[in-house]
Amino acid sequence: MSVLPFLRIYVPLNALLAAPGLLAVAALTTPDMSGRTRLALAAVLAVIWGAYLLQLAQTLLKRRAEDVRDRPPAIIIDVLAVLVPLAAYLLVGAPDWSLYCAVWLLKPLRDSTFFPLLGRILANEARNLIGVTTVFGVVLFGVALVAYVIERGVQPEKFGSIPLAMWWAVVTLSTTGYGDAIPQSFAGRVLAGAVMMSGIGIFGLWAGILATGFYQEVRREDFVRNWQLIAGVPLFQKLGPAALVEIVRALRPRTVPAGAVICRKGETGDRMFFVVEGRVSVATPNPVELGPGAFFGEMALVSGEPRSATVSATTVVSLLSLHSADFQMLCSSSPEIAEIIRKTALERRGAPPMA
Ligand code: CMP
Numbered sequence: 001m002s003v004l005p006f007l008r009i010y011v012p013l014n015a016l017l018a019a020p021g022l023l024a025v026a027a028l029t030t031p032d033m034s035g036r037t038r039l040a041l042a043a044v045l046a047v048i049w050g051a052y053l054l055q056l057a058q059t060l061l062k063r064r065a066e067d068v069r070d071r072p073p074a075i076i077i078d079v080l081a082v083l084v085p086l087a088a089y090l091l092v093g094a095p096d097w098s099l100y101c102a103v104w105l106l107k108p109l110r111d112s113t114f115f116p117l118l119g120r121i122l123a124n125e126a127r128n129l130i131g132v133t134t135v136f137g138v139v140l141f142g143v144a145l146v147a148y149v150i151e152r153g154v155q156p157e158k159f160g161s162i163p164l165a166m167w168w169a170v171v172t173l174s175t176t177g178y179g180d181a182i183p184q185s186f187a188g189r190v191l192a193g194a195v196m197m198s199g200i201g202i203f204g205l206w207a208g209i210l211a212t213g214f215y216q217e218v219r220r221e222d223f224v225r226n227w228q229l230i231a232g233v234p235l236f237q238k239l240g241p242a243a244l245v246e247i248v249r250a251l252r253p254r255t256v257p258a259g260a261v262i263c264r265k266g267e268t269g270d271r272m273f274f275v276v277e278g279r280v281s282v283a284t285p286n287p288v289e290l291g292p293g294a295f296f297g298e299m300a301l302v303s304g305e306p307r308s309a310t311v312s313a314t315t316v317v318s319l320l321s322l323h324s325a326d327f328q329m330l331c332s333s334s335p336e337i338a339e340i341i342r343k344t345a346l347e348r349r350g351a352p353p354m355a
Contacts, residue, residue, distance in 0.1 A: 173199035243333040250326035269300025278317030
């Protein structure tokens with residue numbers, strides 16, 4: 001148990017607190033604001049700072065030394081969230097001290113799983129990203145050089161040096177087009193058209209590399225998680241390695257809170273479920289409880305009929321769901337499993353129908 005349980009700040013709240021804080025920081029930069037409003041906004045910042053101070057105290061007191069070593073980014077963010085505004089208040093003073101509360105921008109990153117994921121994607125795709133960035137740099141310099149040669153005589157104030165022409169090249173290559181520098185000569189305009197088109201291609205490549213990397217990393221994480229989860233379903237131990245890989249890709253993990261309905265009697269069934277952890281209750285005349293390793297929802301897939309009973313979670317339940325198309329794939333790759341599922345469906349059908 002935590003040393004200071006009352007100080008524990010729930011993780012999403014920790015990130016959510018940053019939002020009113022940052023809004024207050026932004027509002028305090030508007031010039032025509034009454035003294036009372038300023039005071040109220042400063043009070044909001046003070047309350048949030050206090051909450052973050054409590055969180056820092058909790059983080060430092062609760063964690064054992066090895067945990068502190070394990071999660072340095074979270075602790076660094078907690079320390080910065082408290083120390084930077086305090087130092088600004090003491091050293092910078094009004095009115096600019098509040099600007100330093102913008103360090104709370106880091107708070108949502110503290111417990112986010114997205115940024116470690118992004119880090120892995122960037123590391124995995126570094127070679128391709130560096131390749132495209134190199135092409136971008138080469139095109140940028142080359143285009144700036146050609147624009148300088150073509151336009152320097154016509155508009156020396158905009159294209160009189162390669163760095164000046166480079167600004168135009170970046171704005172055009174990124175297809176931003178501020179319009180502050182426009183080629184006047186025919187050759188310059190032809191060049192601008194070509195630069196815009198190649199810019200679309202380069203940015204498309206970047207987006208494509210990141211999107212593919214993101215997809216692959218998420219698939220990889222899902223695969224590892226499903227692989228661990230299927231160990232809790234003995235039925236799958238009958239599968240050969242190739243079929244196992246296929247089924248791991250097809251299964252979708254899901255956690256259902258206690259009391260929630262998973263499928264309702266009379267609904268069309270497009271998937272079946274495997275219980276990994278927890279228990280579900282099948283609302284037959286004599287209600288049946290199913291636990292880890294069991295499956296349900298197979299009758300609708302086998303017979304094509306509507307759901308025969310309502311199934312709800314008795315406890316928090318961890319499930320793996322299998323879509324009907326993937327169920328057919330499982331049946332064709334493992335006739336043994338198909339037979340077990342069909343037999344179970346027939347036996348359950350034989351049980352007395354619900355009144
Ligand atoms: P389905 O009809 O698709 O949806 C409800 C599910 O409850 C059903 O598939 C079975 O998996 C399960 N079910 C129905 N009757 C029984 C029973 N008598 N014993 C265990 N499970 C059942």
